[in-house]
Amino acid sequence: MPKISIEDLKKIKEQQLNKMSVRAGHHRAKITVHMGTCGIAAGARDIMTLFRDKIAEKDISDIILTNSGCAGLCAKEPMITVELEGSAPVKYVTLDKAKAERVFDEHVMGGKVVEDYALAIGSETMAT
Amino acid sequence: MVTLTVDGVKVSVKKGSSILEAAQAAGVRIPTLCHDKRLIPYGACRLCIVEVTARGKTRTMPACFNPARDGMEIATSTPALNSSRRTQLMLLLRSHPLLCPSCDAAGDCELQNLVFEHQIPDLPFARQSRYFHLDNDSNFIRFNMNLCIRCGMCVRICEEVQGQSEISFINRGMNTEVSTDFMRPLDCEFCGQCADICPVGAISSKWLVGTGRRFELSHVKTTCSFCSLGCSLTLEEKDQQTVYVNSSHDGPNEGSLCVKGRYGWTYAYSDGRLETPLVKKNGVLTEASWEEALDAAANGFARIKKSHGAQAIGALGSARLTNEEGYVFNRFVKSVLGTANIDHGGGISHLSLTEGIAPVLGYPASTNSIREIRNARVILLIGADLTETHPIAKNEIIMATGRKRARVIVIDSIKTKLTERDGIFLKAPVGSESIVVFSMIKTIMDEGLFDKASIGNKAEGFEALLESLADYTPENVASKLGIDVNSIREAARIFAQAPTAMILLSEGLYRDSSGVENARAAADLAVITGHIGKESCGIMALGEKANSQGAVDMGLTPQLLPGFALLEDEASRKKFDSLWKTKLPATAGLNAREILAGAETGAIKALYVVAENPVDDYPDRLQVEKAFKEAEFVVVQDIFFSSTAKLADVVLPACSALEKNGTFTSAERRVQTLRPSTKEKLGKSDLELFELLAKRMGSAQFTYSSPEAVMAEISKCCDVYAGVSYDGLGANGIIWPCKDSGDSGASILCQGGFPTGKAKLAPAGPLNAPVAKDGQFVLVQGVSKFHSGSMSMWSSSLIQVCPEPLAEMCTADMNTLGVEEGNTIRLTSETGESVRLKVKWSRRSLPGEIIVPCHFPSLKLNSLVKWNEPLVKVKVEKA
Amino acid sequence: MCASPYYRMQLMMCAGTGCIASGSLDVKAALEKELEKRNLQDEVQIIMTGCNGFCxxxxxxxxxxxxIFYNQVKPEHAPLIVEEHVLKGRLVEKLLxxxxxxxxxVPLMKDIDFFGLQRLIVLRNRGLIDAESIDEYIARDGYAGLAKCLNEMTPEQVIEEVKKSGLRGRGGGGFPTGLKWEECRRYDSFPKYTICNGDEGDPGAFMDRSVMEGDPHSVLEGMAISGYAIGAEQGYIYVRxxxxxxxxxxxxxxxDARDYGLLGKNILDSGFNFDIGIAxxxxxxxxxxxTALMYSIEGKRGMPRIKPxxxxxxxxxxxxxxxxxxxxFANLNPIMLNGGDWFASIGTEGSKGTKVFALTGAINNVGLVEVPMGTSLKTLIFDIGGGIPKKRKFKAAQIGGPSGGCIPNGMEEVEIDYESLQGVGAMMGSGGVVVMDDMTCMVDTAKFFTNFSVDESCGKCTPCREGLKTMFDKLTDICEGRGQEGDVEFLIELGNHVNDTSHCGLGKSAANPVLSTIRYFRNEYDAHIRDKHCPALVCPDLIDFVVLEDKCKMCGACFKGCPSNAIVWEKKKVAWIDREKCTKCRTCIQNCKFAAIR
Amino acid sequence: MQERDALLKKKVESTVEVIPPEQLKALDEIIDKYAGTTQNLIPALKEAQEMFGYLPMEVQRKLSVGMNIPAPHIYGVVTFYSFFTITPRGRHTIRLCLGTACYVKGAKEMLEIIIRDVGINVGETSEDGRYTLEAVRCLGACGLAPVMMIGEDTHGNIHPPKTIGILDGYQ
Known part of the structure; x- marks a missing residue:
C-alpha cells in the first residue's frame, strides 16, 4: 500500500507553504514593526510578539511580518506600518498591545484603516 | 542474412555478424591484434578500422564489433586507413621493446608480422622506458609484461572462456599491465590459454624459452588422448621431442585446450614407460624378449582354454584404446579366445550412461554436439563437475551464461564452480541425482508443462512413467533429500519452458548403477519437454576417457558386438560369424565385476588386461587385488608398469597415443584421427600385439596391414560408421551417423524422429535414497582437473601442479574436527579400511561431505569403495 | 505557547560544499548562539540550503x-547581523x-546581476528550501510532476512530452532524452534500470554536485519519472x-521519500514500483x-566497452x-508540470531550455549560473561573471572540461548551444567554463589538459593510451625549450588520429585542448618553439624573471615571499633577482601587487 | 628490471606483517553485509579502507574468499580507482586539488612547493609518516581555488607561498 496519496501530497504542500510564507515573493499584507533602540525601549518587541502569536494562531500564510529601524519619530514609539496589497502604507503610532490587536483585526484582517491610531497614510515605504 | 560488399566482393552473412566476419567470409583479411572468435569483441587495438559507405555516407569504424548491415560498402585498405594503421603500430612500438632477436615469440608474433607488412622503417616516437613485472615462478607460463601490448586477450579468455579471472588488468592508463593480485605466481587451472592467445611474447610457454624458434618446429596434428571431448592437438616438435602443444583455431575446440591437453603429454616421456616385455620367472617379473613374452602369453591362454574352456578367460579392455584397437581386441577375445567375458571401464563409467540413454532414444550416445552448449538457454548438469572433468565443455557453459545469460541447473552432491553461475543448485546425495530429475519430470507432468505435440506422437510409455512417479512429488523428494521444494519446481519450470535446453551428464569411473538411472531420467526429461532432436537441446554424455564412446561403438562389452549389434541376436551374430570367420559364443558373457568375482572364486583362470588398471581404478581394491592374485594366468598390456601390471605373469609394453595411428570417437560422436608424433616409439601398438597374439594362437585371419584397413572393416559392419574412411576424415573428423562416403555426418541425433520409431519413456524405479548416518561423512570421489586417471599420474607436468591428493572440506566441518589446512586426517570406511591424507579448505564441499580426488594410486582410495554403493560413508578423524 | 512556531524571519544559510569549506557551519553556530542570547530563537529560523551558486x-x-543578500559572512559578524538586522531591521552595509x-x-539578491540575469529551472529551488526537507521540496511543487505522470499519463505520453520539450542530455553528448527513453522502452527484457550519472569528473564543474546537495529530491523525482516511462523498477545514482x-x-x-512511499512499492497508489540505490x-x-560507469556499478574496472x-x-x-x-533529471519535474511546449519555448532552435554553467578560473564571480540556451559567452563572462579580476585581459574560455576546446578572445559573442559550440571547436560538455586571462600560457594549458587525459585514460585502446602520452611528451618538450619546427604539425596529425580512432568519448575528444589551442593560439606555440620564449611567462624554462624598475615600489613583498632567497632587496631600494638561485616558482609574481616582475 | 621486480616483491612482502590476523576479523562484518554479488565490491572496499586506512594483500585476500570474488579481480579494481591505495598512508592526507580552476589559480605552484619542501610527490607518503600527498581532480569547490584538503579540513583561497605554513598546523 502506498504510504501517501496524491491528496496527501497536496496537503503537505499547503501546510509547508505556510511555514515557508516568509520566503514567498507574494503576500497580501505586510506589517513592519519599527524596532530601533527607542522602539524596543518603548515595547516594540511585545508588539512584535503579539503579531507573531496572532499569525501563528490563525495559521495565516499571506501576511509578512517584518521589522525596520527607527522611523525617526522616537517620541511616538512603538510604531508600525501596515501595507495592504494595492493600497498605500499606513503608519500607526504610540501603540500598546490592545491597540495593536485592534489594528491587526480591523486593518490587517478586515481591510479597514483604524484611523484612531493612524499617523499618516502613504508616508514612506520599505523596499520590498 | 545481410548482403554487403567488401573490397568489391559481394558477400552474404548471418544477421548480427560483424564487418570483420563478413570480410573473412569474403576472403578479405583485416589486420587485428585483439580479436579472437572465442572472445567478445573488444575494440582495443584499433587496427581493424575500415571505411564504411552506407546510405551515401562514408565513415571509418572498427570492423571487429560493428555489425555488418545490408548494402554496406566496405573498403579495408585505402591509403588513409593504411596510414592510420601505421600510426597505430608506431604507437604500440612506443612501449614495446624491440627485443625480437631474443624473444620467444619471434617468427610467430602478430605485431612483428604487421610491422613488417606495413614496412615501418624507423621509430618516430620517443621510446618509453618503463618497467613492468616479470614472472618466472609460475608453472609452465612466463610473464614478461614489458612486451605486453594490452590487447587484453589473456585477461578476456581467462574470464570469458575459462571463467577463472586468475589474471586481471591492473593499474590504469599508461601503467596498465596484466597480473595476478600482488604479482604472485599463478595458482589456476593452468590451461595455458593466456600464453597461447598472446599475440606477442608477453605471456609465453616456459618450455619454449631458449628451446626452439617457432619456425623451426614441426607440427603434428592429432587428437587429445585424455578426456572424451576430442580436442585437436598440434604437437610442435623439435629434434623428435615435443616442446609445445597448441591447437588449431579451426578445430572443433576452436583452439582451446585444458591443462591436460596442453601440458599433460609428458606422460609419454615418463620414466615409468614400459619398454621391454616382462615375463614372470620363479615368481619374479623378469625382462624378456618380445618372442619369449608373446609366446608366454599365447601359450598361457591356449593352456587355460584347453584345460578349463574359453569361459575361464576374462578380458578387460579400455576406453583408451582406439576404435581400431577396440574392434580388433573385441574380435580377438570373442573369436580367438572364444569368450564373451569382455568388458571395459569396470563395466560402469560412460557405458552406464549410454545404457541408460539407449533404451529411451535408440542410440547409446550423446544426441548433440559440444559446441551447441554455448547457445542453449538452460543447461542441466547432472553429477557433472565439468570444471574438473571436462574443462573445455565447462568453457561452453561459461560462454552460455556469461554472454547469453543462459541459466544453469546443477544437480550434484557438491557445489561446483558452475553453481556460482546464474541458476539453481539442487543438492542431491551421490547416487540420488535421478530422483531429483524424476521429481522435475513429475512437476512438469503435473503442471502440464510437457511438450504435448511429442507425447503419443513421438514417444510412448507416458502413462507408465506417470504411474511410476507417484512417489516423486517435489514435496516428498524435497523432504527426503533435504532440498527446497520450490527450487525443484522452479528448476522444472525453467527447464520445460526454455526455448532450448541441454542436459549434460558426466561420469567418473566410480558412479556405477546410478549412472544408468541418471541417464534414463535425463532421457525421459528431454523427451517429455521436447528438448530433443533440435539444436542446442538433447543430452550430452561426457565420458572420462578419450575413446569412451568408441569403446561402446566397438562393443567392448559382454553383450555387444561392434555397431551396437547384440551378441544374443542371432542375425547379428551370424553376420559377424561370417565376417570374422568364426563361431561366436551365443550368450552374453560376464561383465567386469563378474569376471573379477570369478577370478576370486577360481571360475576365471586367466585374465587379459589391456590399457586398464583395475587395481587402482576399480571399486573395492582389496577384492580386485585378490582376484589378480588368485588368477592362474594374467597378461597385462599397458604403457606403464601399473599396480595391475605388477601382479601379471606377462607384461606387454604398448605404445602411447603419441606414437600410433588410429581414431577416437569423442563424446559428440566425432570420429577423429590420431597421428604419431616424431618421437621414438616405445613398445608395440595394441593393434600389433593383438595380431601377433592371434597369429601365435593359430588364427590366420588377423592380417590388417594398418589401422586404416581396420576402419575399412568397421565401416562395413557398423551402420553408423558406414561412410567413415581415413580419406574422408579430414582435419576435424566426421560425426557419426555417417551413411556413405559423401555424408558429412549429423551432429544432431533424433532430428526427424527416433530410430526405433518412437521414443520409449522409461519408468522410474522405486524411490530409494541412501543417506549417511549422523557423524558419518559422505565421501565424494572427486576428480582433480589436473588428473584424469592412469595417464596423468605419469605426467611430470601434471604431477608438478598437483603432486598429492588433498581432502576438501568446508569451514564448519574443519572447525568441528579441529583441523586446519595441511593437517592430516584419516578416513575409515564402514568395513574398516582407512586412508590418510591432508586437508584443504574448499568452497565446493558442503557440511558432512569430504571430497577426495580418486586418481592417486598411492592413496588407495578405492579400498574404501564397494561395487554398487554410490554413497560412500566414512568416519573422519584427525590423524 | 504555540504548536508550530511562526517564524517571522528566516535566515537562509548556504550549506553547499563551497560555503561549508569557507566556514558556513561556524557562522551558523555563531548566529544560533546570538539569537538565543537575544531570545529570538522562536522568532527567527536558520535554514540550511543547498548551494546558492555564488561560491x-x-x-x-x-x-x-x-x-537581503549578505556575503562573505564570518562568525564574528553574527552579533552584528542579529543586533542590527534581525532585531532592529537595519541592513548591515558592509556585508552586502x-x-x-x-x-x-546591492542589498537585494534579485538586483545583483549575477542572480538577476539567470533563469532558473534546474536550480529552481536553490537557496529557497531546506536541502534536507522533503516537505519543503513538496511545497515547491515537488513530486507533483511524478504524481501527474502516474495519475494522468501513460508511459508513452510521458516520453512524448519529453520529446516535445526538446530536452537533450546535459551530460555532454546532447542526445535527445525522449528518444533515449523511447528506445529503452522498446526493449522487452526485464528488469530494466535507470541510472543517474552523478560522476561529475570534469575539473571546474560542480553543477551536479550542487543539485545533488541542494535539491536531491528533484533528482529522485526525475529518476522515478524516467523509471515510469521506460518500465524500470530500480534506479541507481552513481556519485563520485x-x-x-x-x-x-x-x-x-x-x-525520506521511501518513508512517504514516493519510492518503493505502489507509489501514490498507482501500482508503479520504483526504488533507488546509491552506487x-x-x-x-x-x-x-x-558503459564504464555501468561496469563500475557492477564492481568492475571502469573500462568502456564496445557498442553495439x-x-x-x-x-x-x-x-x-x-x-x-x-x-x-532535475529538468523533468518542471517539464511534466508545465508541459513540453513551455520548455521548448526557452532556448534556441536546436537546444531547448536552460543550461547550468560553473564559472571558474580568472573571473570575478566564480559560481554556478543557469541561463537559457543561446545566451552569449560574453553575457556569461562579463555580465553575470563580472569580468576578469585585477583588470587583466580575457584571453580564452575553455568550455566542456578537459576534452573541450578553447574559445579565444574575440569570439565571445558566440551563443552557447550544442551546435554553435561545436562549430568553434569546443563542446557543451557538462558545463564547466574555465576563464583564462593573459597570464595563462596556452601551451601549458594544453599540456595540463593532456596530462589530465593521460592520467585518466583507462588504458584500453592504443591511440588514447599511447597517443596521448606521445602528445604530452611533445608538449613537455615544447614547454621545456626542446621544441622543433614541425612539432605543431606533428601534434595536429597525431591529435586528429587520436580523436578519430579512439574508442570512447574521453579519447575521442582528448586531443581537443591541443587542437583548439593550436587553432587559435598558434603564435604562442611558435613563440615557444622558435623564440624559446613563453609569452605568458609561465613555462619556467623559457623565461627569466626581471624586476621592472619603473614599476617597483620597493615594498619588499617579493623578497619576503621568495622561497629560494633569490631576491635581493633592501628597504627603499628596487629589488633584483639572482638568476642563479631563482627557481622560477612565480611566487614573487604572485606576491607583487604592482605587476613589477616579469 | 629484476631490481624493480625485487623491489615490488619487497614492497608486497613488507605489507604482510602490517595487519595482524585478529584485526582482520573486523572484515567479517563487511563481508556479511556485502557478500553476494560483485556489485557490492566497491562499497565493501571503501569500508575496508576506512577501517584499515589502506587495502593490503591480506585484506584483499580475505575479501576475495569471503565475497567469492577472484583476488586478481579485486586487485584490478583497487589499482584502477584512484580512491583506493595498497600502501599505508601518512597521518594526514593532503588532497591537493589540481582541477582546472585551481591549476589556473596556483595549485601547480603549491604542488611544486610541497614536492620541494616536504619531499613527497603525488601518491607518496613522507618518511616521517606525517603526510600523504594526493592530487584530486576537482573538489567541487572551485569558488575557493586553489583548494587543498588536509584530512577533513578544507583550505581555500590559498596563497601558494603560504602552503607550508598551513601544513605546519598538522603534526
Missing part, C-alpha cells in the same frame, strides 16, 4: 522576508554585495567518492562514460538501461 562570495546568508563595476552595495555531502543528502532524501564511485574520470549493443538494449548487467545525468 566565490561564501559563506552566504539570505534574509527573508526581504531577500559590492558591484565590482560601480563599487556600490569526492562528494560525501552529496551522498549523505541523497541518502537522507531517499530514506559510490571511487575516483576514475572515465567512469563518466556510460547500446545501453538501452544491454546496459547494466546486460539489461536495458537508461542513463541520464543529474541536470537532465
Amino acid at each position: 566565490a562570495m561564501g559563506p552566504l546568508v539570505v534574509v527573508y522576508p526581504d531577500g 554585495f559590492k558591484e565590482e563595476a560601480t563599487k556600490s552595495r 567518492a569526492e562528494y560525501p555531502l552529496a551522498i549523505q543528502r541523497l541518502e537522507k532524501a531517499i530514506a 559510490p564511485g571511487a575516483g576514475a574520470f572515465v567512469c563518466g562514460e556510460s 549493443p547500446r545501453s538501452a538494449e544491454a546496459g547494466l548487467w546486460n539489461q536495458p538501461t537508461n542513463l541520464n545525468n543529474v541536470e537532465t
Whole structure:
C-alpha cells in the first residue's frame, strides 16, 4: 500500500507553504514593526510578539511580518506600518498591545484603516 | 542474412555478424591484434578500422564489433586507413621493446608480422622506458609484461572462456599491465590459454624459452588422448621431442585446450614407460624378449582354454584404446579366445550412461554436439563437475551464461564452480541425482508443462512413467533429500519452458548403477519437454576417457558386438560369424565385476588386461587385488608398469597415443584421427600385439596391414560408421551417423524422429535414497582437473601442479574436527579400511561431505569403495 | 505557547560544499548562539540550503522576508547581523554585495546581476528550501510532476512530452532524452534500470554536485519519472567518492521519500514500483562514460566497452538501461508540470531550455549560473561573471572540461548551444567554463589538459593510451625549450588520429585542448618553439624573471615571499633577482601587487 | 628490471606483517553485509579502507574468499580507482586539488612547493609518516581555488607561498 496519496501530497504542500510564507515573493499584507533602540525601549518587541502569536494562531500564510529601524519619530514609539496589497502604507503610532490587536483585526484582517491610531497614510515605504 | 560488399566482393552473412566476419567470409583479411572468435569483441587495438559507405555516407569504424548491415560498402585498405594503421603500430612500438632477436615469440608474433607488412622503417616516437613485472615462478607460463601490448586477450579468455579471472588488468592508463593480485605466481587451472592467445611474447610457454624458434618446429596434428571431448592437438616438435602443444583455431575446440591437453603429454616421456616385455620367472617379473613374452602369453591362454574352456578367460579392455584397437581386441577375445567375458571401464563409467540413454532414444550416445552448449538457454548438469572433468565443455557453459545469460541447473552432491553461475543448485546425495530429475519430470507432468505435440506422437510409455512417479512429488523428494521444494519446481519450470535446453551428464569411473538411472531420467526429461532432436537441446554424455564412446561403438562389452549389434541376436551374430570367420559364443558373457568375482572364486583362470588398471581404478581394491592374485594366468598390456601390471605373469609394453595411428570417437560422436608424433616409439601398438597374439594362437585371419584397413572393416559392419574412411576424415573428423562416403555426418541425433520409431519413456524405479548416518561423512570421489586417471599420474607436468591428493572440506566441518589446512586426517570406511591424507579448505564441499580426488594410486582410495554403493560413508578423524 | 512556531524571519544559510569549506557551519553556530542570547530563537529560523551558486562570495546568508543578500559572512559578524538586522531591521552595509563595476552595495539578491540575469529551472529551488526537507521540496511543487505522470499519463505520453520539450542530455553528448527513453522502452527484457550519472569528473564543474546537495529530491523525482516511462523498477545514482555531502543528502532524501512511499512499492497508489540505490564511485574520470560507469556499478574496472549493443538494449548487467545525468533529471519535474511546449519555448532552435554553467578560473564571480540556451559567452563572462579580476585581459574560455576546446578572445559573442559550440571547436560538455586571462600560457594549458587525459585514460585502446602520452611528451618538450619546427604539425596529425580512432568519448575528444589551442593560439606555440620564449611567462624554462624598475615600489613583498632567497632587496631600494638561485616558482609574481616582475 | 621486480616483491612482502590476523576479523562484518554479488565490491572496499586506512594483500585476500570474488579481480579494481591505495598512508592526507580552476589559480605552484619542501610527490607518503600527498581532480569547490584538503579540513583561497605554513598546523 502506498504510504501517501496524491491528496496527501497536496496537503503537505499547503501546510509547508505556510511555514515557508516568509520566503514567498507574494503576500497580501505586510506589517513592519519599527524596532530601533527607542522602539524596543518603548515595547516594540511585545508588539512584535503579539503579531507573531496572532499569525501563528490563525495559521495565516499571506501576511509578512517584518521589522525596520527607527522611523525617526522616537517620541511616538512603538510604531508600525501596515501595507495592504494595492493600497498605500499606513503608519500607526504610540501603540500598546490592545491597540495593536485592534489594528491587526480591523486593518490587517478586515481591510479597514483604524484611523484612531493612524499617523499618516502613504508616508514612506520599505523596499520590498 | 545481410548482403554487403567488401573490397568489391559481394558477400552474404548471418544477421548480427560483424564487418570483420563478413570480410573473412569474403576472403578479405583485416589486420587485428585483439580479436579472437572465442572472445567478445573488444575494440582495443584499433587496427581493424575500415571505411564504411552506407546510405551515401562514408565513415571509418572498427570492423571487429560493428555489425555488418545490408548494402554496406566496405573498403579495408585505402591509403588513409593504411596510414592510420601505421600510426597505430608506431604507437604500440612506443612501449614495446624491440627485443625480437631474443624473444620467444619471434617468427610467430602478430605485431612483428604487421610491422613488417606495413614496412615501418624507423621509430618516430620517443621510446618509453618503463618497467613492468616479470614472472618466472609460475608453472609452465612466463610473464614478461614489458612486451605486453594490452590487447587484453589473456585477461578476456581467462574470464570469458575459462571463467577463472586468475589474471586481471591492473593499474590504469599508461601503467596498465596484466597480473595476478600482488604479482604472485599463478595458482589456476593452468590451461595455458593466456600464453597461447598472446599475440606477442608477453605471456609465453616456459618450455619454449631458449628451446626452439617457432619456425623451426614441426607440427603434428592429432587428437587429445585424455578426456572424451576430442580436442585437436598440434604437437610442435623439435629434434623428435615435443616442446609445445597448441591447437588449431579451426578445430572443433576452436583452439582451446585444458591443462591436460596442453601440458599433460609428458606422460609419454615418463620414466615409468614400459619398454621391454616382462615375463614372470620363479615368481619374479623378469625382462624378456618380445618372442619369449608373446609366446608366454599365447601359450598361457591356449593352456587355460584347453584345460578349463574359453569361459575361464576374462578380458578387460579400455576406453583408451582406439576404435581400431577396440574392434580388433573385441574380435580377438570373442573369436580367438572364444569368450564373451569382455568388458571395459569396470563395466560402469560412460557405458552406464549410454545404457541408460539407449533404451529411451535408440542410440547409446550423446544426441548433440559440444559446441551447441554455448547457445542453449538452460543447461542441466547432472553429477557433472565439468570444471574438473571436462574443462573445455565447462568453457561452453561459461560462454552460455556469461554472454547469453543462459541459466544453469546443477544437480550434484557438491557445489561446483558452475553453481556460482546464474541458476539453481539442487543438492542431491551421490547416487540420488535421478530422483531429483524424476521429481522435475513429475512437476512438469503435473503442471502440464510437457511438450504435448511429442507425447503419443513421438514417444510412448507416458502413462507408465506417470504411474511410476507417484512417489516423486517435489514435496516428498524435497523432504527426503533435504532440498527446497520450490527450487525443484522452479528448476522444472525453467527447464520445460526454455526455448532450448541441454542436459549434460558426466561420469567418473566410480558412479556405477546410478549412472544408468541418471541417464534414463535425463532421457525421459528431454523427451517429455521436447528438448530433443533440435539444436542446442538433447543430452550430452561426457565420458572420462578419450575413446569412451568408441569403446561402446566397438562393443567392448559382454553383450555387444561392434555397431551396437547384440551378441544374443542371432542375425547379428551370424553376420559377424561370417565376417570374422568364426563361431561366436551365443550368450552374453560376464561383465567386469563378474569376471573379477570369478577370478576370486577360481571360475576365471586367466585374465587379459589391456590399457586398464583395475587395481587402482576399480571399486573395492582389496577384492580386485585378490582376484589378480588368485588368477592362474594374467597378461597385462599397458604403457606403464601399473599396480595391475605388477601382479601379471606377462607384461606387454604398448605404445602411447603419441606414437600410433588410429581414431577416437569423442563424446559428440566425432570420429577423429590420431597421428604419431616424431618421437621414438616405445613398445608395440595394441593393434600389433593383438595380431601377433592371434597369429601365435593359430588364427590366420588377423592380417590388417594398418589401422586404416581396420576402419575399412568397421565401416562395413557398423551402420553408423558406414561412410567413415581415413580419406574422408579430414582435419576435424566426421560425426557419426555417417551413411556413405559423401555424408558429412549429423551432429544432431533424433532430428526427424527416433530410430526405433518412437521414443520409449522409461519408468522410474522405486524411490530409494541412501543417506549417511549422523557423524558419518559422505565421501565424494572427486576428480582433480589436473588428473584424469592412469595417464596423468605419469605426467611430470601434471604431477608438478598437483603432486598429492588433498581432502576438501568446508569451514564448519574443519572447525568441528579441529583441523586446519595441511593437517592430516584419516578416513575409515564402514568395513574398516582407512586412508590418510591432508586437508584443504574448499568452497565446493558442503557440511558432512569430504571430497577426495580418486586418481592417486598411492592413496588407495578405492579400498574404501564397494561395487554398487554410490554413497560412500566414512568416519573422519584427525590423524 | 504555540504548536508550530511562526517564524517571522528566516535566515537562509548556504550549506553547499563551497560555503561549508569557507566556514558556513561556524557562522551558523555563531548566529544560533546570538539569537538565543537575544531570545529570538522562536522568532527567527536558520535554514540550511543547498548551494546558492555564488561560491566565490561564501559563506552566504539570505534574509527573508526581504531577500537581503549578505556575503562573505564570518562568525564574528553574527552579533552584528542579529543586533542590527534581525532585531532592529537595519541592513548591515558592509556585508552586502559590492558591484565590482560601480563599487556600490546591492542589498537585494534579485538586483545583483549575477542572480538577476539567470533563469532558473534546474536550480529552481536553490537557496529557497531546506536541502534536507522533503516537505519543503513538496511545497515547491515537488513530486507533483511524478504524481501527474502516474495519475494522468501513460508511459508513452510521458516520453512524448519529453520529446516535445526538446530536452537533450546535459551530460555532454546532447542526445535527445525522449528518444533515449523511447528506445529503452522498446526493449522487452526485464528488469530494466535507470541510472543517474552523478560522476561529475570534469575539473571546474560542480553543477551536479550542487543539485545533488541542494535539491536531491528533484533528482529522485526525475529518476522515478524516467523509471515510469521506460518500465524500470530500480534506479541507481552513481556519485563520485569526492562528494560525501552529496551522498549523505541523497541518502537522507531517499530514506525520506521511501518513508512517504514516493519510492518503493505502489507509489501514490498507482501500482508503479520504483526504488533507488546509491552506487559510490571511487575516483576514475572515465567512469563518466556510460558503459564504464555501468561496469563500475557492477564492481568492475571502469573500462568502456564496445557498442553495439547500446545501453538501452544491454546496459547494466546486460539489461536495458537508461542513463541520464543529474541536470537532465532535475529538468523533468518542471517539464511534466508545465508541459513540453513551455520548455521548448526557452532556448534556441536546436537546444531547448536552460543550461547550468560553473564559472571558474580568472573571473570575478566564480559560481554556478543557469541561463537559457543561446545566451552569449560574453553575457556569461562579463555580465553575470563580472569580468576578469585585477583588470587583466580575457584571453580564452575553455568550455566542456578537459576534452573541450578553447574559445579565444574575440569570439565571445558566440551563443552557447550544442551546435554553435561545436562549430568553434569546443563542446557543451557538462558545463564547466574555465576563464583564462593573459597570464595563462596556452601551451601549458594544453599540456595540463593532456596530462589530465593521460592520467585518466583507462588504458584500453592504443591511440588514447599511447597517443596521448606521445602528445604530452611533445608538449613537455615544447614547454621545456626542446621544441622543433614541425612539432605543431606533428601534434595536429597525431591529435586528429587520436580523436578519430579512439574508442570512447574521453579519447575521442582528448586531443581537443591541443587542437583548439593550436587553432587559435598558434603564435604562442611558435613563440615557444622558435623564440624559446613563453609569452605568458609561465613555462619556467623559457623565461627569466626581471624586476621592472619603473614599476617597483620597493615594498619588499617579493623578497619576503621568495622561497629560494633569490631576491635581493633592501628597504627603499628596487629589488633584483639572482638568476642563479631563482627557481622560477612565480611566487614573487604572485606576491607583487604592482605587476613589477616579469 | 629484476631490481624493480625485487623491489615490488619487497614492497608486497613488507605489507604482510602490517595487519595482524585478529584485526582482520573486523572484515567479517563487511563481508556479511556485502557478500553476494560483485556489485557490492566497491562499497565493501571503501569500508575496508576506512577501517584499515589502506587495502593490503591480506585484506584483499580475505575479501576475495569471503565475497567469492577472484583476488586478481579485486586487485584490478583497487589499482584502477584512484580512491583506493595498497600502501599505508601518512597521518594526514593532503588532497591537493589540481582541477582546472585551481591549476589556473596556483595549485601547480603549491604542488611544486610541497614536492620541494616536504619531499613527497603525488601518491607518496613522507618518511616521517606525517603526510600523504594526493592530487584530486576537482573538489567541487572551485569558488575557493586553489583548494587543498588536509584530512577533513578544507583550505581555500590559498596563497601558494603560504602552503607550508598551513601544513605546519598538522603534526
